[in-house]
Amino acid sequence: MFEARLPQSHIFKKILEAVKDLLTEATFDCSDSGIQLQAMDNSHVSLVSLNLRSDGFDKYRCDRNLSMGINLASMTKIMKCAGNEDTLTMKAQDNADTVTFVFESKSQDRVSDYEMKLMNLDREYLGIPVNS
Numbered sequence: 001m002f003e004a005r006l007p008q009s010h011i012f013k014k015i016l017e018a019v020k021d022l023l024t025e026a027t028f029d030c031s032d033s034g035i036q037l038q039a040m041d042n043s044h045v046s047l048v049s050l051n052l053r054s055d056g057f058d059k060y061r062c063d064r065n066l067s068m069g070i071n072l073a074s075m076t077k078i079m080k081c082a083g084n085e086d087t088l089t090m091k092a093q094d095n096a097d098t099v100t101f102v103f104e105s106k107s108q109d110r111v112s113d114y115e116m117k118l119m120n121l122d123r124e125y126l127g128i129p130v131n132s
Contacts, residue, residue, distance in 0.1 A: 002030050002066050002092045004052075005059040009103060010084035015050065020072045022046050027121050030066040030092075058087075064094050069119035078114045092118075 006012055019026070019037075026039040026048070037050040054060040082088060082103040089102040096118070103112045 001061060001063050001094060003059065003061045003089065004030075004035065004054075004057050005087065005089045007058045007087055008084065009079065009082040009086045009088035012088055013079050013082070013084070015052075016072065016076050016079055019048050019050070020076050022048055023072055025069065025071050025119060025121055028068045028070060030062045030068065032062050034060070059089075066092060066094070068092060068099055069121035070099070070116070071119060074116055078116060081112060081114065 022041045023039050024042065026037050029036045032054065034051060034053040034056070036052075037048065039048050040046065041048070054062070078101050082101075083105060085106050086103040087106075089104070091100045091102065092098070098115050098117055101114045101116070103114075104110070
């Protein structure tokens with residue numbers, strides 16, 4: 001099972017806002033160390049490399065490595081339903097074909113669940129050179 005919880009959804013909203021114009025879809029690789037994303041834009045000009053470490057989350061659990069192919073336009077629409085101060089929890093079962101987003105308001109008076117289908121995406125990992 002995979003579960004990641006952020007105390008304020010605006011953090012993840014800003015990340016999505018930064019990459020949604022470059023990428024239409026991306027694979028989020030979840031492991032016990034965190035969530036990684038690496039993808040090229042359609043014109044192969046920009047490389048997006050994102051690493052969200054597990055210790056940056058309020059609660060983080062990933063029993064098995066999991067790759068989630070996600071349509072970023074759909075994810076952005078779902079994230080617009082969250083208030084900036086809402087708690088965001090992402091959940092997926094092992095070998096699942098969906099990911100669930102749960103938004104909880106600070107006062108706990110509102111909880112919203114959204115489920116999104118995952119995609120099977122072809123991808124290749126690119127080495128990023130380190131400048132010394």
